[in-house]
Amino acid sequence: MKVAYREIEGHSAGYWLAVIVCGLLAAAGVAAALYMRAEGHHVSGMNNQIVWGMPHVFAVFLIVAASGALNVASIASVFGRALYKPLARLSALLAVALLIGGLWNLVLDLGRPGHLLAAVLYPNFRSIFAWNIYLYTGFLVIVGFYLWFMMERRLNPHTHTVGVLAFLWRLVLTTGTGSIFGFLAARSAYDSAVLAPLFILTSFAFGLAIFVLVLLGGFKALARPVGARLLTRLRSLLAVFVAAVLYFVAVYHLTNLYMAGQRGVESFMLVTGGLFPWLFWGGQVFVGGIVPLWLLLRPVPGADGAALRRTLMLGAAAVVAGGFAQMYVLIIGGQSYPLQMFPGLIVKSRFYDGVVHTYIPQWPETVLALSGVAVVALIVLIALRLLPFLPVSLADDVVSVHGVHAPAAEAEGAPTGART
Amino acid sequence: MSDESQKAVSVGAEDGGPEPDALRRRLLKLAGAAVALTLAPGVTVLARDLVVKGPRGRKSAVRYGLLIDASACKSGCDACVRACQDYNGLSHDPGPDNAQWIRKVTITNPQTGLSRSFPVMCQHCENAACVDVCPTGASFRRPDGIVLVDKHRCIGCRYCLMACPYKARSFVARNVEDQKPWAPRGKGTAEGCTMCVERVEAGKLPACVTACQKAGHKAMMFGNLQDPKSAIAQRLSEVATTTIRADLGLLPSVHYRGI
Amino acid sequence: MRARAGLWAVLAVVVALSGVWVAHRGRVAVPAIVQAPGHCVLKTSVMRRTHMQLLRAVREEIVRHDVRDTRFRLTHCVACHAQRTSAGRAIPVNAPGQFCASCHAYVGVRLDCFDCHASVPAPGGVGTPLKGGAVQAAFRMPRALRASQAAAPGGRP
Numbered sequence: 001m002k003v004a005y006r007e008i009e010g011h012s013a014g015y016w017l018a019v020i021v022c023g024l025l026a027a028a029g030v031a032a033a034l035y036m037r038a039e040g041h042h043v044s045g046m047n048n049q050i051v052w053g054m055p056h057v058f059a060v061f062l063i064v065a066a067s068g069a070l071n072v073a074s075i076a077s078v079f080g081r082a083l084y085k086p087l088a089r090l091s092a093l094l095a096v097a098l099l100i101g102g103l104w105n106l107v108l109d110l111g112r113p114g115h116l117l118a119a120v121l122y123p124n125f126r127s128i129f130a131w132n133i134y135l136y137t138g139f140l141v142i143v144g145f146y147l148w149f150m151m152e153r154r155l156n157p158h159t160h161t162v163g164v165l166a167f168l169w170r171l172v173l174t175t176g177t178g179s180i181f182g183f184l185a186a187r188s189a190y191d192s193a194v195l196a197p198l199f200i201l202t203s204f205a206f207g208l209a210i211f212v213l214v215l216l217g218g219f220k221a222l223a224r225p226v227g228a229r230l231l232t233r234l235r236s237l238l239a240v241f242v243a244a245v246l247y248f249v250a251v252y253h254l255t256n257l258y259m260a261g262q263r264g265v266e267s268f269m270l271v272t273g274g275l276f277p278w279l280f281w282g283g284q285v286f287v288g289g290i291v292p293l294w295l296l297l298r299p300v301p302g303a304d305g306a307a308l309r310r311t312l313m314l315g316a317a318a319v320v321a322g323g324f325a326q327m328y329v330l331i332i333g334g335q336s337y338p339l340q341m342f343p344g345l346i347v348k349s350r351f352y353d354g355v356v357h358t359y360i361p362q363w364p365e366t367v368l369a370l371s372g373v374a375v376v377a378l379i380v381l382i383a384l385r386l387l388p389f390l391p392v393s394l395a396d397d398v399v400s401v402h403g404v405h406a407p408a409a410e411a412e413g414a415p416t417g418a419r420t
Numbered sequence: 421m422s423d424e425s426q427k428a429v430s431v432g433a434e435d436g437g438p439e440p441d442a443l444r445r446r447l448l449k450l451a452g453a454a455v456a457l458t459l460a461p462g463v464t465v466l467a468r469d470l471v472v473k474g475p476r477g478r479k480s481a482v483r484y485g486l487l488i489d490a491s492a493c494k495s496g497c498d499a500c501v502r503a504c505q506d507y508n509g510l511s512h513d514p515g516p517d518n519a520q521w522i523r524k525v526t527i528t529n530p531q532t533g534l535s536r537s538f539p540v541m542c543q544h545c546e547n548a549a550c551v552d553v554c555p556t557g558a559s560f561r562r563p564d565g566i567v568l569v570d571k572h573r574c575i576g577c578r579y580c581l582m583a584c585p586y587k588a589r590s591f592v593a594r595n596v597e598d599q600k601p602w603a604p605r606g607k608g609t610a611e612g613c614t615m616c617v618e619r620v621e622a623g624k625l626p627a628c629v630t631a632c633q634k635a636g637h638k639a640m641m642f643g644n645l646q647d648p649k650s651a652i653a654q655r656l657s658e659v660a661t662t663t664i665r666a667d668l669g670l671l672p673s674v675h676y677r678g679i
Numbered sequence: 680m681r682a683r684a685g686l687w688a689v690l691a692v693v694v695a696l697s698g699v700w701v702a703h704r705g706r707v708a709v710p711a712i713v714q715a716p717g718h719c720v721l722k723t724s725v726m727r728r729t730h731m732q733l734l735r736a737v738r739e740e741i742v743r744h745d746v747r748d749t750r751f752r753l754t755h756c757v758a759c760h761a762q763r764t765s766a767g768r769a770i771p772v773n774a775p776g777q778f779c780a781s782c783h784a785y786v787g788v789r790l791d792c793f794d795c796h797a798s799v800p801a802p803g804g805v806g807t808p809l810k811g812g813a814v815q816a817a818f819r820m821p822r823a824l825r826a827s828q829a830a831a832p833g834g835r836p
Contacts, residue, residue, distance in 0.1 A: 039594075040607045041517075041593040042517045047591075048518075048590050049516055051578045052578065052582065106577075111608030112574060113576075118556040118558065118572075118575060119555050122556050123556070124554055124556060126551075129579055183553075184553075184583055186583055186584060186668075187582070339585060341587070344529075345527045345530070346527065346528040346529075346530055347526070348528075349525040349526065349540075350523060351587065357516075562743070570742045600801070601757070601797040604795040604796045605795055606794040609795070
């Protein structure tokens with residue numbers, strides 16, 4: 001079975017509107033970053049207590065989602081599931097775009113972005129950040145090759161090899177991202193080895209959710225067909241990932257609850273911490289966990305395509321919304337809880353020791369944070385127009401479930417450049 | 421100063437330069453380093469450990485440290501904090517954006533009601549978390565144990581602020597003018613207590629220690645922890661002291677008595 | 680076709696506007712450098728070209744390796760080259776028209792030392808100006824710098 005791919009035409013008013021809106025938002029993000037650079041970060045809501053704010057919430061979300069978005073391609077080329085092969089190109093494209101969007105936020109928020117070259121000239125390999133610089137750039141290069149191998153017919157036979165490399169690399173990358181927080185012994189909410197596997201599972205869920213939203217949204221706009229078979233598979237896959245995230249979140253909190261010294265931070269996060277318990281129970285657990293599980297596991301009578309699509313879309317959107325709540329609770333909530341400099345004692349000072357820190361995001365860093373998402377969308381919109389990433393059809397008669405194709409047949413025969 | 425290379429150069433400089441060869445060699449080395457830094461980043465990365473750490477990376481006979489006696493520190497006195505702010509050109513205003521290289525902390529034991537007040541600053545750890553997490557090595561520990569930020573390399577990522585268990589690092593969030601010549605500080609970089617490195621090198625005490633002595637409390641003692649004959653080392657061997665969050669294994673250079 | 684014509688039009692406007700801008704901007708004044716008292720650590724011609732290389736190399740020594748007794752210290756530069764008002768107050772070296780700023784404006788190189796460093800000398804003590812010919816003699820031009828000077832013939836005004 002040959003899968004045909006085609007660029008999108010990109011002449012519609014909707015397409016141009018989306019490009020212009022995303023372009024303007026990206027430009028606004030640059031303006032906000034320049035403003036923060038000129039005035040200093042005091043114009044943002046971030047300060048010496050809440051050190052990392054909105055740009056980092058979005059950046060970590062996007063970077064985590066980036067490695068997860070690659071999973072669909074991995075399932076196809078590493079684990080040989082033919083059903084997912086037509087989706088592999090979009091999966092790799094999204095991975096690259098999401099990572100660039102996340103890095104966009106991180107780099108533009110730096111106090112001295114002009115000194116960034118120092119990270120290359122004098123890397124400190126005891127720093128997870130320094131490792132991440134290599135993990136991120138390496139990821140971009142490897143996925144770039146991966147895409148090339150998938151799209152160039154003569155290189156198709158090597159797709160499996162580079163796919164395996166990309167898969168292993170992304171596991172290390174997400175471990176690195178989780179370890180940014182997991183290795184911080186100073187802060188009670190972090191300092192946990194569970195954060196690395198939790199981040200990997202989280203990336204599976206976020207990445208697939210965003211992939212689903214882009215795929216189904218795109219196919220709807222393009223009026224290309226998606227069959228019930230694929231929808232059913234994606235539904236259960238996303239449900240498994242969401243359940244796995246809930247499991248790791250439960251382990252993380254139960255471990256902390258069992259340790260008497262950690263009960264302070266746990267009661268802050270789960271009960272007394274004002275906004276954060278709301279975001280945790282309402283956002284992360286309910287919207288990001290229970291709602292999608294209910295939507296995705298609910299049987300749909302008669303494999304009704306429209307109902308499958310609707311529940312999958314809603315479930316994915318809930319996962320994304322819950323994901324932002326999760327990142328906010330982890331990053332902002334983790335910093336709001338006072339540092340335990342003297343565990344068990346009451347600490348006071350003129351420098352906010354022993355008090356819960358509040359964070360009120362201001363517009364510069366919020367615009368910057370949103371601009372990272374705009375950059376992701378902009379890259380995807382332009383790439384879909386330039387190269388054939390999207391299959392023409394994902395109807396049941398096109399996608400194959402059990403038949404494992406020969407490697408040479410993978411991602412083959414795109415009528416490249418044949419715009420209709 | 422125990423560092424021989426430094427001694428050699430300082431002798432030459434004091435005499436008005438009778439060792440032109442030594443100085444020229446030094447300059448050549450520096451110019452060479454500059455060229456290498458500009459032209460061959462790849463090579464520099466590999467050779468970095470040799471060039472930058474070099475023979476100076478060896479274990480030093482000097483490790484500056486402080487001993488703070490919380491039982492002698494007076495609650496309500498902030499002479500050390502004021503002295504630090506005045507000497508280093510910092511603001512007196514404790515806004516959430518503003519730097520606080522040193523602060524007075526009051527701890528109370530809820531079970532016994534005992535209160536203690538004492539200053540907390542950068543603890544100049546041997547295994548400093550800020551040094552470990554810094555991606556560019558801007559956060560670094562000098563051979564004499566003082567932990568500093570090399571602002572020429574700092575990218576302003578604030579990972580050190582996240583990692584420090586003592587809240588000893590601040591981020592400069594505003595344009596800074598009227599810096600003191602001995603305390604460069606600028607927007608977009610991290611900073612913290614320097615142990616008044618310029619004063620220490622000139623054989624003087626850090627500003628906070630001097631202020632504490634002037635205030636008549638003598639709650640702060642400064643000296644070389646590695647020298648068994650120094651007053652601080654002898655005192656540390658006589659009285660029971662501890663370090664803050666000793667459980668983290670960071671081995672701070674700032675010791676506390678009576679907390 | 681229409682799109683191409685539009686592009687040309689935009690290009691023409693950009694060129695015209697930049698022409699207007701260049702014409703209005705005029706020429707940057709040739710820096711009027713005031714000779715500082717005493718002697719500099721190296722010949723003026725060498726300092727002019729290599730001061731940043733020296734500062735960059737030396738700052739590594741100063742900041743990271745506690746070598747503070749080098750002559751090439753920014754505080755020394757500022758101590759000598761900051762002018763004073765008639766009332767005796769030091770003028771920042773990065774103020775418009777001053778020693779650092781005038782030259783950097785002329786060659787169009789951003790000057791960011793004083794984002795962090797003090798641009799006026801310390802009230803007393805730290806960073807006193809160097810005096811006497813002995814220093815000059817001690818700092819004969821290093822070979823590496825001589826070579827770089829030979830490679831770039833012709834001095835700037």
